[in-house]
Amino acid sequence: MDKVIVENLKVKKGNVAILRGISLTIRTHEILAVIGPAGSGKTTFLRCLNRLIDLEPELKPEGRITLEGVKIYGEGTDVSFLRRRIGMVFAVPNPLPMSILDNLTLGLRIHGLGGSGPITLERVERSLKAAYLWEEVKDRLKESALKLSGGQQQRLCLARSIMVDPELLLLDEPCSGLDPISTAKIEEALQGLKREMSIVLVTNNVKQASRCSDRTAFLLMGDLVEINNTDQIFTNPQDGRTSDYVSGRFG
Amino acid sequence: MRKKITESVIEAIIHISASLAIVGLVLIFIFIGKEALHILTSSEVRQEAGLSRLFLPHSPEPGVPKEFAWQPVSDIPKYSLFPLMVGTLKVTLVALLFALPLALGAAIFSSEFAPSWLREIIKPSIELLAGIPSVVLGFFALMVMATAIQNALGLDYRLNAINAGIALGLAVIPIVFTVAEDALTAVPQSFREGSIALGATSWQTAWRVVLPAAFPGIFAACVLGFGRAIGETMIVLMSSGNAAIMSFLPTYPLRSLSATIAAELGEVVHGSPHYHVLFFIGTLLFIFTFILNLIGQLFVERLKDRLSGSRA
Amino acid sequence: MSRRWINLFTHLFTALTGMACALVILLVAIILGNIAYHGIPHLSWRFLTTAPSSGMTEGGIFPAIFGTAFLVLLMTIAVVPLGVCTAIYLQEYAPVKSKWVHLVRMAIQNLAGVPAIVFGLFGLGFFIEFVGRRVDQIFFSGQLYFGQPAIIWAALTMALLTLPTVVVSTEEALRVVPRSHREVAYALGATRWQMVWYVLLPQAIGGILTGTILAVSRGAGEVAPILFTGAAYYLPYLPSRLNQQFMELGYHVYVMATQSPDVDATKPILYSTVFVLLTLTFLLNFAAILIRSHIRRRLAAAR
Known part of the structure; x- marks a missing residue:
């Protein structure tokens, strides 16, 4: 299903x-990896999906994107509600300078879903467990999030974005600055999360795409070169440029 | 839906707040200018204190020689602004002569020569000076400095332009220092390195490279200091003697435009020519400092442009 | 130029600028030392907590302290929301590089340069003669309640004077919040105001506090704006309503120093009053500097 x-x-x-005219679909309960060399438009593509592109007035998206059949650039789209349904994790871990707990409940407070109480704590625990962070922080939820290590911070950001139960999760090179262990934990977390939501994983790490995605899209200079099942892309690419890229011959 | 309404209400509040700075500035101009305008529009006021009375010499009675006199509460009120302008100019000049070399020298020393530990002493000291209320500086000039200066120089008048000017200079130093120091530190380190690499000494570098590069900022500092000196009230009011005499001698007392407002508005009859003249003086001060500020800002911006390379 | 001359000039130049610096610091030290030396002996708890008596030659300065506190409190209530909103507008709401923003910025910078005495004139001409009179006509059938010098008008005048301080401080605090923090909130579905409320303001609170304290310090020290808008030489009661006049420390100093019938008798009191005023403004400034450096250190640590 799309x-x-x-x-x-x-x-x-x-x-x-x-x-330059991207057309593709994101299916339910899949991890779609988006790969391509730097400057090929991966991040811009991602930011179009949750309309974060609106923050850059000089960028004007054209075309049509629908989420469950509803145009997200339509008249009267509730952008706030749209972004609640579409979570995002950024390339650089960006916990806010407040406690771990406050970071996690930010989304709840924004959407008026409460910010304290047993139900919230249950949610916090669930999200942290899903992000493989619970054991490390369960006794220090009131501490500043800035005290966490880089890898922990990124998992906190992942937990923060799934606190409001998004249907689609966007990740923008989430492991670019992380050590292998943290990277492995995040990849593991994504495998669990795709049971609940669709995931778009932008990555400049071809191996990561091959490890954990169901399908892979290859962007080059703003063009979608190829999209296919991940094993197809890596074992039997249809386009020469794709095979060059995934075999590490350029980019 | 409720979220949307809250959002637009808050947005409206923020927009209104932001415009209040402009509204405030315009209101200041309107409400001071309005009272001053009577000098031109009201025949009653014009007769006693028209523009020609304010700016040209005038003989109060037939036969008496023409003079410039500010005596607004005498039997025949005299409203010549000349003595006040001379006083303001005199005290401002002394203040600038005192403050500019000190402030600019201190700024150059702090940005070019001082080691960082010394800078950590200099900057807070100047911030301290900036934090002294002007009434305290006025008090100090009146109670302590006046006597000291009179004894040191053997002057006839205890309160005079030198005393008031130095006190006023103390209020001018922080603003000149801050703006000039900002300008000097904004000059990229690479300029200095380039000069030193050519074999220039630190003095030559400061004089030939850094100062010229920072010139718009230094100039802005002087202009802003000038504006501050012209408008400052309490210091001059307390330490200048407040005698509206026509004398360019710095050893004589004086009465400045700003101090005149402060001293006289409290007792003046609302709506009298005197009242309107005081507002007219306020308008002059407002316009004059406004222009000086604009010039200062212009040059600060020019410095930014120049150093960011868009207009080399 | 020979090497020797250059060396001489280098030393001379450094020495001259260094001397300018030293002289400024020396002057500050002399002023503060003199005031502390003469101001501290007369200081006592009684002095701070009693009213003046015997025509200002005896007693304390409590009403002036109270009036100053009341004045800056009212001023703060007016200027902080206004200044913070203006800063938020300039940093978050305003379209980048628009003419209007440029105009607002210019107005704020110019407001900072308007002479204090002009604010006094404005307070009289606008707040008292225009607003106050209208209020009296509309609500008090022309009876004199607000169309006269009063603490509320003095406070509002002072608020306009200190507005730039708050705006500049808040803007600086907002500017250092990284863009990524804003994006976190937006990506979670925050509206612009929610982003400001949940993300920016908690981080800018130190800057806002700094601006507020600096504004309070400025407001407590300026005398020219309140000369005709509400300050009184002597009042037998403490102000309790917004339309009453008030005594104020700076004004007290001014009047006692220039209009006292017996200068020698009031001199100790005068010095102590100056010392109190100076201590007050310095403590405030000091607090502001501490908070600011604390924020900068925390920011540096967070990066």
């Missing part, structure tokens, strides 16, 4: 095209 349908998505910055 969760998100992207049709002919174009983004321009002035006269420079960043995305």
